Amino acid sequence: MNLREQVDLDNLPKHIAVIMDGNGRWAKQRGGLRIFGHQNAIKAVRDTVEGAAELGVEYLTLYAFSTENWKRPAGEVTALMQLLVSTIRKETATLNKNNIRLKTIGNTASLPGACQRELQEAMDMTKDNTRMTLVLALSYSGRWDITQAMQRLAEDVGQHKVEAGAINETAISQYLSTAGMPDPELLIRTSGEQRISNFLLWQLAYTELYITELLWPDFRKEHLYQAIVAYQRRERRFGKTSEQLIK
Template sequence: MATPPAQPKIPKHVAIIMDGNGRWARERGLPRAAGHKAGAEAVRETIQGCRDLGVEFLTLYAFSSENWDRPKSEVSALMKLLEKFLKDKADELMEWDVRLQAIGRLHDLPDSCQRQLHQTIERTANNKGLTLILALSYGGREEIIDGVKSVIKAVQAGHIDDAMITSESFSQHLYTRYFPDPDLLIRTSGEMRLSNFLLWQVSYAEFVVLQKCWPDFRAGDLRDAVAEFGRRHRRYGKV
């Protein structure tokens, strides 16, 4: 009897640093805002691709805490694009059975963005398929600092003592406490750095870096990255 083919390994959680929108636009003689707009289609394809593959969680680095230092016109355009995406894609998220979540210092977002974000999160709350997590006004160092402050408050309130603090218990004070750590981290545009993204959570994630800019990322690129993940042997520090 022939041995059945091995089932492909699918990461439970994929995280993506969506880099290169500005470079993509510059190479075409377009304003940076055009690159961000073009990147929205890559987001759509990635969501669909993760659903098709059976990925359970997808985290997208949509807006970092450092991005607030960009020109005001670009930040304003990004916030308008975010609000429009959340409003226009809500029906598709419902159709695809996708649950939306967000992490970061969300209170820093404009009020209109916060309202639309909360509306879309509430509308999709009962969906059972892919969980899409947007990292907004997010920084990994800031998350760890906020986690430390949360632990200090818990100790001062008498809810825990220092003997109870472990890496597992500390994880419960991070923005990502309701989600598993990423198995696969993808970065576009060829840059070899984390850029303050999920510093705690990607300790044992597999990295795949692509040379193409984010607006050119398509479902086939996602499948290739997942296939590469399947060829890796994850040892978690062991032999």
């Protein structure tokens, strides 16, 4: 039985998040510049998006560019932004063909104008698609997300749109950039690093973590299946005991 056949389609995570790590190391191992790794990561993105959609995953969130990534060398950031524009331009037709909607989370106003225009055009063109939602986290960090949520919530409290006593976890979730989306049940991180790197800090409270030593440019559908099968073998208790889940 191959890995695809081992996936229980009745127990799929509705939302999978991915920290796509290892592009620079992949390039260095081959004597190339870091951008060479980013360029070769596009195949991994295509395979993962296609594989998730084929299985029936509802949301796939890819950590594409963090707020901290702005600290990288200017040349690499510029090349990344150019790659982002060209990739979105090329892939929009494929997203439409596969009935996949594109969304973004993050401080996208900080992106170059060309990136903002390509993103908005792609989102407009795919907004009616229903098979799966692909979410690109761009200029995103979990702390940024919580901060902007608290700022907007405080404004609404100050304008008496929200009562302070009514603030609870559900209310806070509605102010996050992921409002309306289920929290990820599975987080995949490549390259073996064992941290969440300021990604979806609120949303990952009960997410199952799957870490692989594989570098992101080498990630393919079978590795996605492997992660999902590992997730499905775990017992998710949410604070309860195993005995309580059996009852």
